[in-house]
Amino acid sequence: MNRQTKADILRAGIAAPSADNSQPWRFAWSGDDLDLRIDASRSGLVSDTRFVLSDLAAGACLENLIVQGRSLGYAADLQTFPQHDDELWVARIRWRHDPECDQVEPLAGAIQQRHTDRRFPWGGPVTSDTQTRLNTQALQIPGPRLYWPQTPPERKAALKVIRQAETLRFRSPTLHAELFSSIRFAVGWHSVCEEGLAPATLAVEPPMRPLFQMLRRPAMMSMLNRLGAASVLGWRSAWLPIRLSPGLCLLVIPSKARADVLAGGRALQRVWLEATLDGLSVQPYAAAGVLGLGFVSIEPAFQGALSRLGSALCELCESGYGLVFLRLGYARSAPSDRSGRRAPASFGDFP
Numbered sequence: 001m002n003r004q005t006k007a008d009i010l011r012a013g014i015a016a017p018s019a020d021n022s023q024p025w026r027f028a029w030s031g032d033d034l035d036l037r038i039d040a041s042r043s044g045l046v047s048d049t050r051f052v053l054s055d056l057a058a059g060a061c062l063e064n065l066i067v068q069g070r071s072l073g074y075a076a077d078l079q080t081f082p083q084h085d086d087e088l089w090v091a092r093i094r095w096r097h098d099p100e101c102d103q104v105e106p107l108a109g110a111i112q113q114r115h116t117d118r119r120f121p122w123g124g125p126v127t128s129d130t131q132t133r134l135n136t137q138a139l140q141i142p143g144p145r146l147y148w149p150q151t152p153p154e155r156k157a158a159l160k161v162i163r164q165a166e167t168l169r170f171r172s173p174t175l176h177a178e179l180f181s182s183i184r185f186a187v188g189w190h191s192v193c194e195e196g197l198a199p200a201t202l203a204v205e206p207p208m209r210p211l212f213q214m215l216r217r218p219a220m221m222s223m224l225n226r227l228g229a230a231s232v233l234g235w236r237s238a239w240l241p242i243r244l245s246p247g248l249c250l251l252v253i254p255s256k257a258r259a260d261v262l263a264g265g266r267a268l269q270r271v272w273l274e275a276t277l278d279g280l281s282v283q284p285y286a287a288a289g290v291l292g293l294g295f296v297s298i299e300p301a302f303q304g305a306l307s308r309l310g311s312a313l314c315e316l317c318e319s320g321y322g323l324v325f326l327r328l329g330y331a332r333s334a335p336s337d338r339s340g341r342r343a344p345a346s347f348g349d350f351p
């Protein structure tokens, strides 16, 4: 494998999504073998207990690497979690030149276009043909599947659980601190940044921006929470945009095992790339599923709310664990601001 091919593959990996744009990946080459590791300095916050968010991001990155490799004529022999006592080592990929891999891999064309869009409202519909295409991509990875709340009661139940989780992110001081620590207010409202969330990508309306920025102070958040601010924020950040979007689905995994979360990340990425090829906009909502898994420990007063999230999700998707909701629809234009990425050399062994 030449240097250019290795660099092209890694550039695809780096374009993957990650919670709060944390980009928690490290790469190391030994010959043509590529190791994907979780970056200890960019993982392990409270919502990332047991590396759930990092494993999802690692899965998405892994899928980009594999799809890009295939489009360049290389098949990937994959070993996941190769060493049990090294919890940061997610995968080793052994690349094999494969003459059958040299046809165009359609998903590869979407890797650099895919992005998160937090604006609304979006047009529709998300047709059953499109749903089938997205389902097919999810099922390419053994384990995960998509659940589509179809009937009004199902959609209502899904909206309720997402709103409750998003509200909790503003009510719990621990989750509030984590949420605001990822927002880079220092870059202002008109620029983007290479790591973390630029305010410009959050779709906060201009008149609301000064208030939103003030909410990062715990004392201010706690005072406004006495007036119901968290609930309004949960409504504005989740309930309203989802209500005004034609599509909603939930990524479901069969167990809480890390291998299944990683597979969930791979499936998430395939679905998102296919959605991008279809011209769909996507916003993930991960709080309900991740908090509902039961690994995260926050203030005792909110611990009951976490377990209720888990039960509500179990009821919704019948079997398995709902992990990430995806809001889908057709935006009139691409967002003008997209999250940036760090310089390739900062991910480790960049050829």
Ligand SMILES: Cc1cc2nc3c(=O)[nH]c(=O)nc-3n(C[C@H](O)[C@H](O)[C@H](O)COP(=O)(O)O)c2cc1C
Pocket: 015, 016, 017, 018, 019, 020, 021, 022, 053, 056, 057, 060, 114, 115, 116, 117, 118, 196, 197, 283, 284, 285, 286, 287, 324, 338, 339
């Ligand atoms: C596991 C995971 C969880 C995410 N959770 C959310 C979320 O709850 N809300 C949201 O708006 N974006 C969420 N995102 C999107 C990320 O913030 C986004 O991927 C990152 O900022 C990079 O931006 P990009 O997708 O435009 O490349 C999530 C992404 C991943 C991979």
